[in-house]
Amino acid sequence: MVIETKPIRYYEARAEVAKALSHPSRLMILEALSERERCVCELTELVGADQSTVSKHLAIMRNVGLLETRKEGAQVYYRPRIKCLNGFFQCVEMVLRERWEADKVWVGDRE
Amino acid sequence: MVIETKPIRYYEARAEVAKALSHPSRLMILEALSERERCVCELTELVGADQSTVSKHLAIMRNVGLLETRKEGAQVYYRPRIKCLNGFFQCVEMVLRERWEADKVWVGDRE
DNA sequence: TTACCATATGGCCATATTACCATATTCTAC
DNA sequence: GTAGAATATGGTAATATGGCCATATGGTAA
Known part of the structure; x- marks a missing residue:
């Protein structure tokens, strides 16, 4: 009984x-970028962490292809590279919603 | 210019x-579970890691609400708790596909 | 050129993650 | 009851991640 898999x-x-x-x-x-593109300084203010920390977060997302950039003078504007993130988040939402429902039932059982 | 956010x-x-x-x-x-439920021993064989390692992976996914379990004798069968994972993976696929296309263009530019 | 702003990168430390091994727990079979 | 199989959990070590500070890089403006 060997399960079919794809390469690692x-x-x-x-x-x-x-x-x-x-x-x-x-x-x-x-979430902020889903509305419109933003420069690093805006996102740094949003997150409230060190500018270098935010820069690294952005690099991680750009490296996997989630974000792309546009340079304007000294500023770098980031924006989503794909439009499908809704599908991703809808699924996460459903996980959380179902979990919450289950917790509710479970708590009810104890009373 | 304050960006609207939700609580942390x-x-x-x-x-x-x-x-x-x-x-x-x-x-x-x-992926294996999307086809049908499986016991830990099957999944251990699939992954090819220590049984305890696989058990911990399963616990992580169960704890966030991705999987649920059914006991049958000494065995524990795991199955997905939600049906929407397709939306998630379709989005990931698109990220990878777009990235691959971009890489192709970029390589082409150098020749 | 110099001074300054915006962003990226390197160094370092604290914490988190992952793996394995050993062991505990739970169930079946005898 | 005991033995053994299936699964979960604790310990520990190696590696990865995330944070800040300091600094490098690239741009603007005087």
Whole structure:
């Protein structure tokens, strides 16, 4: 009974993208960018961390292909590279919603 | 110019789900489970890691609400708790596909 | 040129993650 | 009851991640 799998590289590439999405500050940034492009200084203010920290978060997302950049003078504007992030977040939302429902039922059982 | 955000807890909860999806072995397991439920021993053979390692991967996904379990004798069968993972993976696929296309163009530019 | 602003990178430290091994727990079979 | 299989958990070591500070880089403006 051998299960069909794809080469490890396949899963590694997908895990890398998911990992880029797995930090609160990065999700906050993505949400802000879904509205419109922003420069690093705006996002630094948004996140409230050191500018170098935010720069590294942005590099992580750009490296996996989630973001792209545009230079304007000394500023660098970041924007989403894809439009499908809704599908991703809808799924995460459903996980959280179902979990919440389950917790509610479970708590109810104890009373 | 203050950007609208939600409370940190909001992003943390979502990042936690994404983090549970950000390991190659866990993605391999999810793919196998999308077909049908499996016991830990099957998944251990699939991943090719120590049984305790696989058990911990499964616990991570169960704790965030991605998987649920069913006991049958001494065995524990895991299955997905939600049906929307396609939306998630379609988005990841698109990121990878777009990145691949971009790389192709870029390489072409150098020749 | 110099001074200054915006961004990226290197260094370092604290913490988190992952792996394995050993062991505990739970169930089946005898 | 004991033995053994299936799974979960604790310990520990190696590596990865995330934060800040300091600094490098690239741009603007005088």
